[in-house]
Amino acid sequence: MITMPDLLAVFGINNGTLDTVVKLLVLFVVLIWLALVYYTWADARRRISDPVLIGTATVAALVLPFAGTIIYMVVRPPEYLDDVRERELEMQAAEARLLQSGVLLCPHCEYQVQKDFLRCPSCLRKLRDQCTGCAKPLDPEWRICPYCETEIPGRTPRRRRRRRADEAEHDHERPAADLS
Known part of the structure; x- marks a missing residue:
């Protein structure tokens, strides 16, 4: 089994200080990658209303380190959902003001x-x-x-013709038909 010092020795690094620097650099790159995954997820939630698309963008950023976030940034919607809602409310308010002003x-x-x-x-x-x-x-x-x-x-x-009052009176005076 190949250990980390053996792997670094392949690159010619036998110094403990350089080994620590390389490990910190790898840790830094992994942390940046995870931060980009989180950024992609948070940004997608603010820009996209479909949860499937949010998940797809996050998985792409997770599976394709750095490239997934770059691809997301190219194809993402240009504005936030809150901005879209605010613009629509402003348009409705402006239309209401126009109607009120005559x-x-x-x-x-x-x-x-x-x-x-x-x-x-x-x-x-x-x-x-x-x-x-x-x-x-x-x-x-x-x-x-x-x-x-x-x-x-x-x-x-x-207009419907109304029955005259005297016709209505005659209807009440008429005996009911004998049904027997």
């Missing part, structure tokens, strides 16, 4: 429009219809014009 955007080209525009000045698409009675802009969801009560053709549902 700023409207064209649904087709996202150009800023006002609530009384019938067409978008940028893409020329129709935004609203014009009331036939008072010529004010109508919201597409409205069934009647709220300004002049003009019914909007094609959107106003037919």
